[in-house]
Amino acid sequence: MNAAMEQMQNTNTVIDVRGLHTRYGKxxxxxxxxxxxxKGEIFSLVGGSGCGKSTLLRAIIMLLQPVSGSIRVxxxxxxxxxxxxxLQLRRRWGVMFERGALFSSLTVAENVGMxxxxxxxxxxxxxxxxxxxxxxxxxxPADAGAKYPSELSGGMHKRAALARAIALDPELLFxxxxxxxxxxxxxxxxxxxxxxxxxxxxxxxxMVTHDLDLLWRVADRVAVLEGGNILGVGTMEELSKSEHxxxxxxxxxxxxxxAREQAWKKK
Amino acid sequence: MxxxxxxxxxxxxxxxxxxxxxxxxxxxxxTVQGIAQLERQLKDMAWPAGVGLEIDSSAITALDTxxxxxxxxxxxxxxxxxxxxxxxxxxxxxxxLMDLISACELLPPSAQxxxxxxxxxxxxxxxxxxxMFGMLAFVGESAIAMMRLIVQxxxxxxxxxxxxxxxxxxxxxxIVGLLSFLMGVVIAYQGADQLQRFGANIYIADMVGxxxxxxxxxxxxxxxxxxxxxxxYAAQIGTMKVTEEIDALRTIGISPQELxxxxxxxxxxxALPLLTVFAxxxxxxxxxxxxxxxxxxxxxxxxxxxxxxVSLSSFLTGIVKAPVFAAIIALAGCFRGFQVGSSADxxxxxxxxxxxxxxxxxxLADALFSVVFNWLxx
Numbered sequence: 001m002n003a004a005m006e007q008m009q010n011t012n013t014v015i016d017v018r019g020l021h022t023r024y025g026k027x028x029x030x031x032x033x034x035x036x037x038x039k040g041e042i043f044s045l046v047g048g049s050g051c052g053k054s055t056l057l058r059a060i061i062m063l064l065q066p067v068s069g070s071i072r073v074x075x076x077x078x079x080x081x082x083x084x085x086x087l088q089l090r091r092r093w094g095v096m097f098e099r100g101a102l103f104s105s106l107t108v109a110e111n112v113g114m115x116x117x118x119x120x121x122x123x124x125x126x127x128x129x130x131x132x133x134x135x136x137x138x139x140x141p142a143d144a145g146a147k148y149p150s151e152l153s154g155g156m157h158k159r160a161a162l163a164r165a166i167a168l169d170p171e172l173l174f175x176x177x178x179x180x181x182x183x184x185x186x187x188x189x190x191x192x193x194x195x196x197x198x199x200x201x202x203x204x205x206x207m208v209t210h211d212l213d214l215l216w217r218v219a220d221r222v223a224v225l226e227g228g229n230i231l232g233v234g235t236m237e238e239l240s241k242s243e244h245x246x247x248x249x250x251x252x253x254x255x256x257x258x259a260r261e262q263a264w265k266k267k
Numbered sequence: 268m269x270x271x272x273x274x275x276x277x278x279x280x281x282x283x284x285x286x287x288x289x290x291x292x293x294x295x296x297x298t299v300q301g302i303a304q305l306e307r308q309l310k311d312m313a314w315p316a317g318v319g320l321e322i323d324s325s326a327i328t329a330l331d332t333x334x335x336x337x338x339x340x341x342x343x344x345x346x347x348x349x350x351x352x353x354x355x356x357x358x359x360x361x362x363x364l365m366d367l368i369s370a371c372e373l374l375p376p377s378a379q380x381x382x383x384x385x386x387x388x389x390x391x392x393x394x395x396x397x398x399m400f401g402m403l404a405f406v407g408e409s410a411i412a413m414m415r416l417i418v419q420x421x422x423x424x425x426x427x428x429x430x431x432x433x434x435x436x437x438x439x440x441x442i443v444g445l446l447s448f449l450m451g452v453v454i455a456y457q458g459a460d461q462l463q464r465f466g467a468n469i470y471i472a473d474m475v476g477x478x479x480x481x482x483x484x485x486x487x488x489x490x491x492x493x494x495x496x497x498x499x500y501a502a503q504i505g506t507m508k509v510t511e512e513i514d515a516l517r518t519i520g521i522s523p524q525e526l527x528x529x530x531x532x533x534x535x536x537x538a539l540p541l542l543t544v545f546a547x548x549x550x551x552x553x554x555x556x557x558x559x560x561x562x563x564x565x566x567x568x569x570x571x572x573x574x575x576x577v578s579l580s581s582f583l584t585g586i587v588k589a590p591v592f593a594a595i596i597a598l599a600g601c602f603r604g605f606q607v608g609s610s611a612d613x614x615x616x617x618x619x620x621x622x623x624x625x626x627x628x629x630x631l632a633d634a635l636f637s638v639v640f641n642w643l644x645x
Contacts, residue, residue, distance in 0.1 A: 104509075104610030121303035122333075129340070130299070130333045136371035137332065150609035169299050169331035200364045201331060 012039050013075075014172055014204045015060060020069035022052070022059055029055045030228045033069075042198055042205045042218050046250065047225035053208040054098070054176060056225070060206075061095055061174055062086060073172070091119055093172040094165035098180065098208075100157045102149040108135060108160045109145035115167040134163040139189050155186040162190070166197065173197070175207035179214050191217045212251075224250065272296045274305045274327075274334060276341075278315055288319040294326040297334025309341060318350050325356030335361070335368045405602045409532070412524040427530040428537075435496040435531075436538025440545060442495070443488050447479070447546035450487060451553025454478055459561040468562040472572035475554030480577060480585045484546035486633055489592035492539060493625035497600035500531055501621035504604025505614040513605070528601045535593035543589045547582070580645050588636050592629050599625040 015037040022030045029052040037043040045053045058064040060071055062078055071078045076089060102111050112131040116122060122130070135145050138159040144152065152160060158178065165173060178194065179187040195218050197203050209215065215222055216236055223233045226246050232239055240251045274295040295301060322342070327334075342352045357365065382390070416423050458474045504527055507513050516523050551573065558564040564572075603621035607613050 105612035116299070120299050122299070123306055126306055126333075126337070130336055133332060133336050133368065133371055137367070148610065166332075169333060196367065200360055200367060202360075 013037070014039050014073065015043075015206065016070075016072040016075075017056075017060070018070045018072075020056075020059065020071065021067040022055055022064065023067050024055070028228060030059075030066075033229055035223055035230055035233065037204060037206055039204055040198065040202055041220040042194065042207070044215055044219040044222045045206070045208045045225055046210065046215065046222055048250075051225045052228055053225055057174055057176055057206070057208055061093070062090075091168060092170055093174060094168065094170035095174045096158075096161045096165040096176060096178060098176040100149065100161035102157065102160055102164065104149050107146055107148055108140070108152070108163070111149070111160065112145075112164050112167045115164060119168055131163075131167070134167055135160070137166070138163045138193060139186075154181045155183060158182060158190070159186075162193070169201060171202075171204065173203050173205045175205065175209075177209055177211075178207055179209065179211045187211065187214065188217075190214070194218050272298075272301050274298070274301045274337075276305060276309070276312075288321050289315045289317040291320060291322045292326060293322060293324040293338070294328075296329040297327050297338060298329050298331045299333040301329070302334050302337050306337060309337075314345065314348075320345060320350055320352045322352065322354045323356050324354055324361070325358075327357075327361065330361045330364060332364065332368065335364050339365060339368050401606065402602055405605065406598060408524055409528055409598060409601075412522060412529055416525070416529060422525065423533075424526070424530050427526075428534045431531050431534030432538045434499075435492060435535055436542055439492060439495055439538075439542060443491055443542050443546050444549040446491060447484055447487055447550040448553040450483055451475055451479060451550035451555075452557050454483070454550075455554040455557030456561065459557065463562065468558075468564055469568065469572050470576075471554065471558045471562055471564055472569050473576035475551060475558070476573045476577040477581060479550035479554070480547050480582050482585070482633070484550050485543050485585045485588045485592065486629070488539060488542045488546045488589070489596065489629045490626055492535070492542065492593075493596045493599075493629060494622055496531075496535065497596045497625045498618050498622050500597065500600030501603040501607075501618045502614060503527075504601055505607030505617050508605065508607045509609055509611070509614065523605075528597070531601060532594055532597035535597045536590045539593035539596075540586050540589040543586055547585065584636075584640055584645055588633065591632055591636075595628045595632060596625045599628060 013036050015035075017036070018034045020030050020033040021028070033056070045056065047053050055064060059066050060073065060078070062081070066079065069079075073089060074092060076085070078086075078089065081089065102108070103114070106114065109128065109131045112134050113127050116127045116130060117124075120127075132142070132145055136142060140156060140159050140163065144156060144160065149157060149160065158181070162175075162178065165175075175194070179190050182190065191214055194205060194207075194214075198205055207219075219236060221233060222236055222239055224231045224239065224244075224247050231244055232242050232247055234242075236251075239247055242248065242251075272295065274297040275293070277292045277294070279290045279292055297305075322338075324338070330338075338354070342354065345352045354365070455471055455475050458471055462468055462470055462474070504513070504523075507527075513523050516526060555566055555569050558569055559566060600621045603617040603624070606620075607617045
């Protein structure tokens with residue numbers, strides 16, 4: 001009975017982090033951190049600068065080796081995977097880095113197409129079309145595909161990075177600061193895009209963000225990180241009622257209040 | 268990959284209804300991994316003759332944007348042929364996805380324009396002309412910045428200069444010493460055979476001394492430093508250009524020339540002559556060791572002969588070249604760094620160019636020196 005329940009929970013849990021310890025040199029970043037992300041939800045990590053949000057993300061996507069603990073993605077332990085298994089896993093997720101990390105010597109269309117060329121057996125013609133489609137999906141104008149990353153504005157750069165992250169139609173999408181450095185209009189475009197992707201493709205999305213508007217509009221659940229540990233997990237409504245001083249400061253600062261009022265007006 | 272993971276499209280020949288509508292059926296996973304085979308089949312698919320088509324897509328097990336695009340494209344192509352196509356049985360969420368896809372406007376692929384031979388030659392020429400003027404402008408700017416330093420010596424960044432002397436000079440001692448030593452060995456070895464035939468063993472000191480001091484050690488040192496430090500300058504400044512640090516310097520009101528170029532150039536102008544002297548010494552030691560083992564010329568005989576054969580002016584002709592080479596290497600490296608565009612690729616290209624150009628210009632300058640010294644009969 002118990003085992004069956006656990007099994008069921010496992011199939012719905014996309015990311016399961018338990019007892020994670022990470023360290024940069026001598027600085028301890030996370031101590032005994034645990035969290036779980038369910039299938040189809042938009043899960044967001046928030047917290048002050050330097051609290052280890054991005055480090056947690058890097059540990060989950062296998063860019064950083066934790067000291068101890070367990071990270072399971074799609075039910076598979078990611079620590080100590082061999083190359084073949086790691087590749088299989090990496091094909092199922094897409095990552096959008098904070099600063100885009102587009103390949104500077106390739107055009108936007110080539111950046112997106114490269115992922116498809118590497119991992120699928122589609123014909124070059126269809127790859128070009130699918131790449132153009134992804135670029136259009138992220139709200140970039142059609143002529144952006146032929147441009148080099150250096151010719152793009154900050155917002156377009158973000159969108160192009162997102163287009164590359166969704167090139168393979170991943171089941172799981174990691175977004176590191178998806179709306180940072182975007183004008184409000186582009187940022188709300190990204191809100192909508194993130195939600196659309198989840199609704200239509202059944203994506204699970206894990207993001208790191210400071211954008212309170214984005215949190216109120218799209219996040220299903222939010223985890224607040226502080227001092228290497230999770231202070232609270234819940235919906236924005238639940239967290240905004242929290243009595244914890246750090247969480248209160250975070251959501252009830254002047255910006256937090258404005259964003260919340262905005263969100264309530266919408267409802 | 269199992270059967271239901273591959274996308275398929277069937278034409279149901281038996282199911283043509285009374286109204287003449289041909290029924291088609293989609294099955295399997297219409298996903299980026301599943302549609303590869305289907306895409307090839309669709310290319311030379313024999314479509315039925317009827318005008319009305321009905322695509323039953325209720326059996327699609329999975330649909331992603333790539334699959335949706337393929338379906339959308341196929342429907343579009345059929346409609347272009349003047350047929351009427353309806354897609355039925357799509358799950359609600361897949362319907363939304365199809366709507367999203369059809370809302371996207373794609374640019375038709377543009378044909379790349381071909382440039383003729385003449386045009387590309389012209390472009391190439393203009394490019395190199397621009398390059399040359401750029402280099403001249405850069406040298407000019409550096410000279411102006413240097414003037415400012417001479418007027419206001421308090422602006423000279425001694426700390427940076429010393430640091431550069433350490434990295435470009437002191438840390439290059441082992442490699443310069445070793446290579447120069449080997450060069451001395453090689454010259455003595457090659458010369459030994461010839462000199463022995465004439466019984467002129469003692470002239471090995473003249474040969475090694477003059478060759479090393481006048482030509483080889485300045486040239487060898489310059490080439491090593493161009494490879495070691497010139498490339499490093501180009502890569503450093505180029506990366507700073509990519510990350511907009513150069514622009515940041517300008518906005519803070521610090522001239523990049525003054526902070527980045529001049530300290531490097533001054534450091535090299537000081538370090539390269541010193542390195543050359545060191546190369547002279549190790550080269551001659553190499554020659555001396557070879558002379559004793561192959562020609563039985565002992566160390567003290569060699570040194571006495573060396574003193575007679577090599578005049579001060581021979582030594583100085585070698586050393587005088589070094590500061591000029593140093594300026595060439597530093598300017599070529601820094602100039603190439605500033606030419607970097609905004610991609611990682613161009614950092615690599617410009618770094619390569621910096622070394623090629625520095626070595627080319629150093630050898631050219633060496634040839635000019637030879638001509639000038641010949642005129643002056645030094």
